[in-house]
Amino acid sequence: MPQLSTAIEETAPVCSDVPAGAASPTAGPGVLCTRIAPLPSPRSSILADPAHDDDDDQGSGENGVSSCSVVANSWTEQRLSYCYNLNLTSTFINTKTGAVSTAIFMVVGQATLKPRSGSWKEDGLITMVSGGGDLASAIVKFVADCSSPCSARQENPLLASTGVLMAPGASAASSITYTDSPASGDEDFQVPNYSFFSPPSRVSSTNNPVVWSSLSRIRCDKTMERNTVTGCVVSDVRPVLDLPIDDKYGAAAASYAWAQLYLSNHPGAADSPLTRLDDKATRIANRTNTCEEGSTVPFVRDDDLVPTDSCDEYPFAGTYEGGTNGALCAEIVPLLENGSWNFYEFDHSRPVTKNEPCIRAHVPLQQNTDAGSKYSGFISSQHVIDGEKFTVNLHF
Known part of the structure; x- marks a missing residue:
């Protein structure tokens, strides 16, 4: 040697x-x-x-890490996580008085996917940042869904159904559980979709929702370990x-x-x-x-x-x-x-x-x-x- x-x-x-x-x-x-x-x-x-x-x-292995950007109007994705931080503006025109009212909301959401599960939870917070006039208060409604065979369950059902009364400075927690059950050997691709409503609370009105979707697809499959393990990831990452x-x-x-x-x-x-x-x-x-x-x-x-x-x-x-x-x-x-x-x-x-x-x-x-x-x-x-x-x- x-x-x-x-x-x-x-x-x-x-x-x-x-x-x-x-x-x-x-x-x-x-x-x-x-x-x-x-x-x-x-x-x-x-x-x-x-x-x-x-x-x-x-x-x-290592667990996925979920983190959200503090930059407004951003969407962040990793292999096992996604999050969004959005500023939404709601405008209402009173047809009787012609008055224009505006409110600003901040909507954030964060989820961690699981490599050995077909379910994941998305936690979020909706905050009314400002508002005035007819929009000094609003009835806020937030709905999420995904395509079959995926299902989305809102853990705060009031927020998804009748809505929550909010004034500037108020917040409401949002928690959504997604579940997908791909067949053995198959894979599904999901894009979570969101609708946000915020009509004034004191004036009868109709309101067009603000809608958005995940920027990338989520893949849930049952193909690992001889088609016995289901897992979900952001497949575009x-x-x-x-x-x-x-x-x-x-x-x-x-x-x-x-x-x-x-x-x-x-x-x-x-x-x-x-x-x-x-x-x-x-x-x-x-x-x-x-x-x-x-x-x-x-x-x-x-x-x-x-x-x-x-x-x-x-x-x-x-x-x-x-x-x-x-x-x-x-x-x-x-x-x-x-x-x-x-x-x-x-x-x-x-x-x-x-x-x-x-x-x-x-x-x-x-x-x-x-x-x-x-x-x-x-x-x-x-x-x-x-x-x-x-x-x-x-x-x-």
């Missing part, structure tokens, strides 16, 4: 090779070097054991797997980052998203093709070079982009040396060109497994279904 360390140090990539203006993860306390240097030869080698199916466990290059994910995340930055197809980047593959048999076959006996060039484990060495493929086996014959992948060895991630060409006979469609990296087994668990948790927590695109955010 001392001889190997010396040889690697002598041929280590120079970090000035990182292209100017390269996107994160080249920024921050860590550094990714782009040049691939050859490893010395010969090396002790043994055939690899299967290391990890990156999509075969539940992992530990593309899910992002956030994976830090840190002590936990280390060489695995660094390898994905190198592939994303320097392979010509930039797998997992915003301009080249990956596609979720749900079928387990195909996922297993993908891994076999890249890292195991399906590859025409066997993966050779080298525990002297990388302790507990294992094959880590990217794009993931659990994607439609995965499953390439491992002989066609760039085979790299990521090593953290003096605070920099340096990358080495494992096989002299197969030089890395950066035009390969994939990588298979020599990664410590625990980091390989932890990265796979993170990916599995992401699939579950963000309810990423078969055929859905996602990106990978790799950073220090």
Whole structure:
């Protein structure tokens, strides 16, 4: 090992090779070097054991975060949340006197969707900010609905039926429960719709409502885990797997980052998203093709070079982009040396060109497994279904 360390140090990539203006993860306390240097030869080698199916466990995901913008007349959406903050103006013309009266209302709503439930709750508040003349007080009515088979139930039924008497400074809470029950294997798309009425309380009148709808569709489906789990997400918001290059994910995340930055197809980047593959048999076959006996060039484990060495493929086996014959992948060895991630060409006979469609990296087994668990948790927590695109955010 001392001889190997010396040889690697002598041929280590120079970090000035990182292209100017390269996107994160080249920024921050860590550094990714782009040049691939050859490893010395010969090396002790043994055939690899299967290391990890990156999509075969539940992992530990993250809950959705719901937050609303304080900017008036805004709509904010995340993968598992949406909210709105609207200023509405109500104008009333008295046909008898010709007097024009105006009132201003602030309507806010916030909801958190659930990756393992077909129901979600939207909580809101309606405040009468100002009003005068005939609109010194108003009967405020607020109704929400969604298309079948989705249903919307107003938890404040008075607000949805007869309306609530309000004067400037008064507020009324709004709470709506939406429920969708897609059939097994199916998905529904919903756009919540809203109607807001605010006629004057002292004058008999008709009132045209202010109407608006969600800016993006909400997808509820029952396709996950063999069509047994229902979940709802804002489908127009593309899910992002956030994976830090840190002590936990280390060489695995660094390898994905190198592939994303320097392979010509930039797998997992915003301009080249990956596609979720749900079928387990195909996922297993993908891994076999890249890292195991399906590859025409066997993966050779080298525990002297990388302790507990294992094959880590990217794009993931659990994607439609995965499953390439491992002989066609760039085979790299990521090593953290003096605070920099340096990358080495494992096989002299197969030089890395950066035009390969994939990588298979020599990664410590625990980091390989932890990265796979993170990916599995992401699939579950963000309810990423078969055929859905996602990106990978790799950073220090």
